[in-house]
Amino acid sequence: MTEKGFAQGINMNKRIWLISFIAVVLVGAVVVDIPPVAKFLGLKTGFAVHQGLDLQGGTHLVYQTDLSKVSAEGAADAATGVVEVIRRRIDALGVTEPTIQKTRDNSRVIVELPGVKDVNEAIKLIGETAQLEFREGVEGKSIEGDNFKSEKYEDWKETSLTGANFQKAEVQFDQSNSAIVPRPQIGIQFDEEGRKLFAEVTGRNVNKPLAIFLDKELLSAPTVQSKIDSDSAIITGNFDLPAAKQLAIQLNAGALPVPITLVSQSNIGATLGTESVQKSIMAGLIGLLLVILFMLIYYRLPGLIASVALLIYALITLAIFIVLPVTLTLAGIAGFILSVGMAIDANILIFERMKEELRSGSPLVLAIDTGFKRAWTSIRDSNISSLITSVILYYFGSSLIRGFAVTLGIGILVSLFTALTITHTILRGVAETGLKNKLGWWSGGVK
Numbered sequence: 001m002t003e004k005g006f007a008q009g010i011n012m013n014k015r016i017w018l019i020s021f022i023a024v025v026l027v028g029a030v031v032v033d034i035p036p037v038a039k040f041l042g043l044k045t046g047f048a049v050h051q052g053l054d055l056q057g058g059t060h061l062v063y064q065t066d067l068s069k070v071s072a073e074g075a076a077d078a079a080t081g082v083v084e085v086i087r088r089r090i091d092a093l094g095v096t097e098p099t100i101q102k103t104r105d106n107s108r109v110i111v112e113l114p115g116v117k118d119v120n121e122a123i124k125l126i127g128e129t130a131q132l133e134f135r136e137g138v139e140g141k142s143i144e145g146d147n148f149k150s151e152k153y154e155d156w157k158e159t160s161l162t163g164a165n166f167q168k169a170e171v172q173f174d175q176s177n178s179a180i181v182p183r184p185q186i187g188i189q190f191d192e193e194g195r196k197l198f199a200e201v202t203g204r205n206v207n208k209p210l211a212i213f214l215d216k217e218l219l220s221a222p223t224v225q226s227k228i229d230s231d232s233a234i235i236t237g238n239f240d241l242p243a244a245k246q247l248a249i250q251l252n253a254g255a256l257p258v259p260i261t262l263v264s265q266s267n268i269g270a271t272l273g274t275e276s277v278q279k280s281i282m283a284g285l286i287g288l289l290l291v292i293l294f295m296l297i298y299y300r301l302p303g304l305i306a307s308v309a310l311l312i313y314a315l316i317t318l319a320i321f322i323v324l325p326v327t328l329t330l331a332g333i334a335g336f337i338l339s340v341g342m343a344i345d346a347n348i349l350i351f352e353r354m355k356e357e358l359r360s361g362s363p364l365v366l367a368i369d370t371g372f373k374r375a376w377t378s379i380r381d382s383n384i385s386s387l388i389t390s391v392i393l394y395y396f397g398s399s400l401i402r403g404f405a406v407t408l409g410i411g412i413l414v415s416l417f418t419a420l421t422i423t424h425t426i427l428r429g430v431a432e433t434g435l436k437n438k439l440g441w442w443s444g445g446v447k
Contacts (some may be wrong), residue, residue: 015425022422026312027028038146047322052329052403053099054268056279058114059122062264063322065107070258074168076175080257081249086111086126088215099327104396111262123262124232132163133213134198146210146223153216159201165194170249171241172234184244186220195231203227219247254313280333287337288314291344304428308346313418317411326410332403338410341359342386346419350375364431372424379419383412 135156137143247281354371
């Protein structure tokens with residue numbers, strides 16, 4: 001076999017693998033996007049578009065946090081603790097895809113509850129004060145001998161030690177000589193009354209578990225090694241660092257209950273959401289059809305190929321939104337529609353470069369490869385700048401702006417794949433066949 005033939009064989013193998021990969025991605029996207037296809041194939045995917053508050057209706061709540069009794073250093077952890085407490089309570093209501101976040105200055109907590117019917121119940125549940133409790137075991141229920149048995153709140157006996165006697169929790173590391181690799185642990189501190197109560201509780205539970213509950217949910221059940229007559233103690237366990245930080249935040253949320261006040265409540269009806277979705281879908285379809293029409297009229301066969309790649313782009317992007325999942329809002333849909341225009345922009349840059357190569361007398365296949373190569377720098381720079389903008393919008397923006405940034409960013413990344421891979425592969429395949437002569441290859445100044 002000649003060197004040229006060997007190189008052609010390698011290129012053919014690469015193209016076969018690339019076409020196979022594109023086919024697998026496309027089939028996967030169709031299965032995710034179109035449930036009847038999955039059902040026909042006997043697959044139970046359970047995939048569905050996650051709709052945000054403004055699409056399916058629900059409640060938007062804004063709470064003011066009172067940080068007057070919290071130090072400046074502890075404000076962020078206190079606000080994060082409030083978010084975690086609210087999240088657990090909302091989860092108990094069975095709300096799908098709630099959005100719970102604090103503002104950057106920690107002064108407010110924003111709660112979005114899609115599909116919530118009993119708003120008053122949600123407000124009542126969120127507004128309650130976090131309850132941190134230390135409870136001791138009951139033989140035969142929560143413990144057997146010295147062994148832990150049950151996580152149920154009612155199986156543990158009440159003690160007088162609660163979050164009212166608790167001052168703070170912080171992550172520490174085991175510095176004992178027996179620890180080859182220092183493990184994270186939780187250091188806790190009580191006030192004077194809490195110290196006395198803690199000494200009593202630990203004194204009668206030596207070598208037994210002592211449960212720590214927050215909102216009647218078990219956080220930890222460390223075994224008491226000895227009576228602790230001190231205002232501080234250590235909670236040890238099989239923690240990694242993220243778990244230890246999370247537990248410290250939860251404990252501080254219970255020990256430092258930050259009062260919250262409901263300052264804003266907005267109810268969005270499902271009818272408004274449905275109408276908005278219909279208008280957004282119509283706007284997207286009209287925009288997509290106009291783009292395809294322009295590409296077909298001006299670029300003919302390459303325009304048709306770019307339009308096919310654009311439809312594939314839409315299928316893949318929607319599948320990514322569903323699988324991740326991305327909670328779609330009206331702003332998110334706007335970001336997706338905007339990314340459609342940016343997706344076709346890459347194809348236009350490539351085609352214009354190809355036209356320059358054809359005018360200079362380059363063979364068609366070489367013009368295609370060179371056009372993609374020379375257009376890459378412009379495509380790269382424009383898309384990187386757009387991605388940077390998306391990251392900035394996500395980091396500094398509110399929930400609606402974040403939805404726009406996420407869908408726009410994902411759309412940009414997928415458009416790079418479809419323009420540089422799918423369009424290139426189809427174009428090159430068509431150029432090597434006689435199909436171009438039957439359909440008419442180009443317009444826009446090049447025949």
